[in-house]
Amino acid sequence: MLRKENILATLDFLGENVTSLEEAHASKRAYVDALNAIEAARLPATVSLKLTQFGLDFTNEACYNNVVPLLECARHMGTRIEVDMESSEYTDRTLDVVTLMQDNFRGHVRAVIQAYLYRSEADIRMLSDREIPVRLCKGAYKEPPSVAYPKKADVDRNYVALMKLLLQRGTYPAIASHDEKIIEQALSYVKEQNISSDRFEFQMLYGIRRDLQRRIVNQSYRLRLYVPYGDAWYPYFMRRLAERPANALFVARNLLRS
Numbered sequence: 001m002l003r004k005e006n007i008l009a010t011l012d013f014l015g016e017n018v019t020s021l022e023e024a025h026a027s028k029r030a031y032v033d034a035l036n037a038i039e040a041a042r043l044p045a046t047v048s049l050k051l052t053q054f055g056l057d058f059t060n061e062a063c064y065n066n067v068v069p070l071l072e073c074a075r076h077m078g079t080r081i082e083v084d085m086e087s088s089e090y091t092d093r094t095l096d097v098v099t100l101m102q103d104n105f106r107g108h109v110r111a112v113i114q115a116y117l118y119r120s121e122a123d124i125r126m127l128s129d130r131e132i133p134v135r136l137c138k139g140a141y142k143e144p145p146s147v148a149y150p151k152k153a154d155v156d157r158n159y160v161a162l163m164k165l166l167l168q169r170g171t172y173p174a175i176a177s178h179d180e181k182i183i184e185q186a187l188s189y190v191k192e193q194n195i196s197s198d199r200f201e202f203q204m205l206y207g208i209r210r211d212l213q214r215r216i217v218n219q220s221y222r223l224r225l226y227v228p229y230g231d232a233w234y235p236y237f238m239r240r241l242a243e244r245p246a247n248a249l250f251v252a253r254n255l256l257r258s
């Protein structure tokens with residue numbers, strides 16, 4: 001269905017913070033199956049994963065070893081694995097594993113940076129120097145003011161600054177937001193700077209702001225939708241609810257709009 005509408009996808013097999021390496025191996029098998037299915041159906045899609053689903057709570061090494069089979073698939077398919085960013089206690093470890101992934105499987109990984117963290121500009125500069133593509137999002141976890149901007153206006157301002165930095169210095173960045181004002185600023189900036197539409201992509205969550213999604217695709221910009229699947233809905237749903245407590249009503253309105 002998304003392919004027909006010229007929309008790319010990234011599949012997220014729901015799950016995080018596994019409590020045993022057995023569970024981490026099961027995540028690996030589910031993701032390898034997903035990549036094989038994507039290849040068999042020739043879908044314009046990849047996968048997004050959380051490193052705590054692959055054993056990051058045990059050791060970086062165990063986690064990396066679990067991700068290697070996915071990277072091998074991605075290299076064979078000519079695609080890249082997207083590594084979601086979790087709460088700030090994992091930022092350093094996640095970036096360490098992502099950097100190792102890039103060192104050994106260059107061009108087959110994308111990192112995520114959250115605009116609410118004070119450290120993000122430095123992280124973007126480090127990732128850009130290593131030519132690691134970045135998905136920029138605002139950030140979905142509850143963080144203390146010691147590490148993240150508490151006010152939404154500051155997060156939004158930082159998002160726009162980081163987005164411009166990525167569009168200038170980054171490797172094929174992904175602008176992940178449903179914020180209409182941010183999308184408008186991205187569109188004006190790329191026009192003003194003559195940045196061609198094949199040098200970046202927009203990303204949104206499946207089912208949210210379908211009107212905005214259509215507008216982007218109709219203007220011939222690339223759009224990738226994040227599509228969660230599987231049984232472990234609870235933490236994902238709670239983050240979406242925290243972003244927007246009126247979500248139940250919002251989903252109904254979205255359905256009417258589309």
Ligand SMILES: Cc1cc2nc3c(=O)[nH]c(=O)nc-3n(C[C@H](O)[C@H](O)[C@H](O)COP(=O)(O)OP(=O)(O)OC[C@H]3O[C@@H](n4cnc5c(N)ncnc54)[C@H](O)[C@@H]3O)c2cc1C
Pocket residue numbers: 083084085086112114137138139140141176177178179180203204205208209225226239240241243244247250
């Ligand atoms: C593709 C993608 C991948 C992501 N990956 C990560 C990640 O790895 N780590 C991480 O911390 N966060 C991730 N996020 C979540 C992100 O950090 C934000 O929490 C979320 O996208 C809301 O921010 P926003 O930019 O849409 O702006 P907001 O200012 O929060 O929202 C702007 C508008 O978008 C709509 N909207 C936004 N969120 C919702 C929602 N849940 N339900 C209904 N309407 C909504 C509303 O109209 C709202 O007014 C991801 C988001 C996307 C789109």
